[in-house]
Amino acid sequence: MSYSFIFKNAKLKRSLKKTLTAALLLSASGAAACAQAASGSQVTGSAGYQSGSSGVTAAKGAVTPNGADRASLSALASKTGVSVQALEYAISQSTYQQKIIDAITRPSEAKPWYQYRKIFITKERINAGVNFYINHRESLMKAYERYGVPPEIVCAIIGVETFYGRNMGTWSALDALYTLGFFYPKRAAFFSSEYANFIKLCLREGWDIRSVKGSYAGAMGMGQFMPSSYLNFAVDASGDGTEDLFTNADDAIASVANYFMKHGYQRGRGICYAVHLDGADAQTLKAREWNLTAGELYQSGASTKVTIPDDENVRLYTYDLEDGTQSVLVGLGNFRAITRYNTSPLYARAVFELSEYIRMGYVKAMARKGIYIKPEGRVP
Numbered sequence: 001m002s003y004s005f006i007f008k009n010a011k012l013k014r015s016l017k018k019t020l021t022a023a024l025l026l027s028a029s030g031a032a033a034c035a036q037a038a039s040g041s042q043v044t045g046s047a048g049y050q051s052g053s054s055g056v057t058a059a060k061g062a063v064t065p066n067g068a069d070r071a072s073l074s075a076l077a078s079k080t081g082v083s084v085q086a087l088e089y090a091i092s093q094s095t096y097q098q099k100i101i102d103a104i105t106r107p108s109e110a111k112p113w114y115q116y117r118k119i120f121i122t123k124e125r126i127n128a129g130v131n132f133y134i135n136h137r138e139s140l141m142k143a144y145e146r147y148g149v150p151p152e153i154v155c156a157i158i159g160v161e162t163f164y165g166r167n168m169g170t171w172s173a174l175d176a177l178y179t180l181g182f183f184y185p186k187r188a189a190f191f192s193s194e195y196a197n198f199i200k201l202c203l204r205e206g207w208d209i210r211s212v213k214g215s216y217a218g219a220m221g222m223g224q225f226m227p228s229s230y231l232n233f234a235v236d237a238s239g240d241g242t243e244d245l246f247t248n249a250d251d252a253i254a255s256v257a258n259y260f261m262k263h264g265y266q267r268g269r270g271i272c273y274a275v276h277l278d279g280a281d282a283q284t285l286k287a288r289e290w291n292l293t294a295g296e297l298y299q300s301g302a303s304t305k306v307t308i309p310d311d312e313n314v315r316l317y318t319y320d321l322e323d324g325t326q327s328v329l330v331g332l333g334n335f336r337a338i339t340r341y342n343t344s345p346l347y348a349r350a351v352f353e354l355s356e357y358i359r360m361g362y363v364k365a366m367a368r369k370g371i372y373i374k375p376e377g378r379v380p
Contacts, residue, residue, distance in 0.1 A: 065091075065182030080196035090199050093210060094178035100171065101184060103216040109344040113319035113327075120160050120350040121357070129159045129354065130361035139237065139250045147257035148267030150376075152362070154256045156355035157341065161224040168222065168246065169215040173198060177218040177227070194218055197227035204231070205242075221245030222252035223259075233259040263340040264333060270380045271352050272335045273304045275316065275328040282328060285316040290336065292316065294380075297330060304330060308380040317345045332380065 068091060070084070077084045108116060133140060133155050140151035155164075162168045181192035198218065202209045214220040220230060222245055234243035237254035245252045280300040285292060295310030308314060308330070315336070318326045329349065331339075338348040363373050 065096075065178075068182055076192055076196050080193060080200060082196045082199050086199050086203075087196060090174065090195070090209060091178065093174060095172070095175045096183060097171070097175050097179045100176055100179045100216045104180065104184065104187075109346050111346070113346055113349070114322040116346045117350060117353070121353055125159055125163065125354065126357045126361055128164050129155045129358040130365055132158070132164045133358060133362045134365060136249050136253060139253045142237070143254045143257035146254070147261040147265075149257040149260045149265050150355070150359075152355040152359040153260070153265075153338075153351070154253055155358050156351045157256050158222050158252065159354055159358070160347070160351055161219075162222050165222040165249070165252070168224070169213055169219070171214060171216050171218075172210065173212045173214040173218050173220055173227075174209050176214065176216055180217065191218070194227050197231055201227045201230055221255075222249065223256045225255065225259075229259060233262060259341065260337055263337050265337040266333055268376065268378060269334050270306070270308075270332050270378045271338070272317075272329045272331045272349070273306055273308070273380070275330050276303045277301070277328060278303055282316060282318055282326075286318065288316075290315050294330075302328075306380050308332070312380065317349070319346075319349065 073084050073087050076082075077087060108119060111119075129152075133151055137151070140154060143149065143154060144151055158164055177191055177195040177198050181188060181195040184191060195218075198212075199209065201207070202212070212220065215224055217226075219226055225234065225245060230243075230245065233255055234245055234251065235254040235258050236243045236251060238244075238248055238250040240248075242248075243251055243255070245255055275297075278301045280297075280302040285297065285300060285302070288296070290313055292314055293310060294308035294312045294314050297304075297308075297314060297316065298310070302316075312332065315331045317329045317331060319329070320326055329335075331345075331348070335348055335352070338351050339345065341351075342348070359375055363375060366373050
């Protein structure tokens with residue numbers, strides 16, 4: 001089932017919402033009964049969950065997911081506002097995916113900068129970003145006016161996340177969040193909450209829980225929003241009554257900009273600057289994280305081409321280069337906002353660099369059309 005069919009067919013959406021609501025809210029005794037009532041037959045995932053006195057138990061030979069006992073599900077239900085019955089039903093529809101565990105244990109962010117950069121800073125991605133900017137200029141400018149986030153940053157986020165909507169993920173979002181929420185102890189608290197929020201989102205939007213696709217981490221849409229972010233920051237910019245981040249670029253653009261505004265992005269301010277250490281101890285400065293001020297950075301002997309106000313909180317980052325040396329950047333508040341989208345410093349720098357190339361490419365492309373644009377400046 002395609003995303004466009006799900007979002008553009010209002011009759012189907014109402015039907016799915018009615019069916020899903022009935023199934024998720026059915027107060028039968030456990031997941032298997034809910035599934036049977038919803039589909040007319042016994043439905044069991046690869047982990048083999050069946051109804052029992054504890055709510056969810058494992059069939060013979062199956063692995064019991066961490067945190068899927070009745071008490072844990074009750075706590076998760078209280079935290080997220082999703083009923084235990086809904087969670088039990090969803091678990092009965094979920095399938096453990098070992099490949100997801102494999103993927104999350106070897107993310108791209110584990111690469112050194114010079115390898116990571118080559119993934120995202122390419123001519124193809126830059127050119128596609130310029131075209132995305134041109135094709136959606138009106139929506140991008142509306143978002144900039146409302147949220148204060150530059151078009152090139154929004155373009156770069158969507159470019160890094162999904163290559164401008166081309167690659168939004170092929171994993172079942174339900175399976176991804178189930179696998180990480182109940183079989184990945186390192187991040188179980190986060191992903192189990194996102195699993196419950198996904199059920200809440202499906203109820204709100206009328207989605208078939210088995211049809212939604214995303215990344216191996218359960219992120220969805222052009223901007224790869226986690227379910228909680230979709231619930232809290234998605235915007236219906238097109239005014240069609242649906243917050244569609246899969247097929248509606250207007251909604252996706254506004255939603256990314258809204259996320260950044262809500263996470264501290266400041267209009268017209270700088271993002272990051274190159275640093276010359278001049279004998280300063282990088283490790284000592286890095287250890288200060290966001291407690292470092294620009295004044296302390298300068299007092300250490302380091303310097304930047306622009307003068308950052310002394311009382312500005314900044315953070316020092318180092319990036320490994322192919323020749324064995326390092327480049328050094330100082331991130332400001334807007335760089336920090338990018339790390340709220342993804343905590344990796346590699347990701348944040350890739351977004352920044354891609355945005356700069358897109359910005360320059362857009363100005364040149366418009367000049368070729370006889371439209372001359374002077375990019376707005378930024379102050380530290």
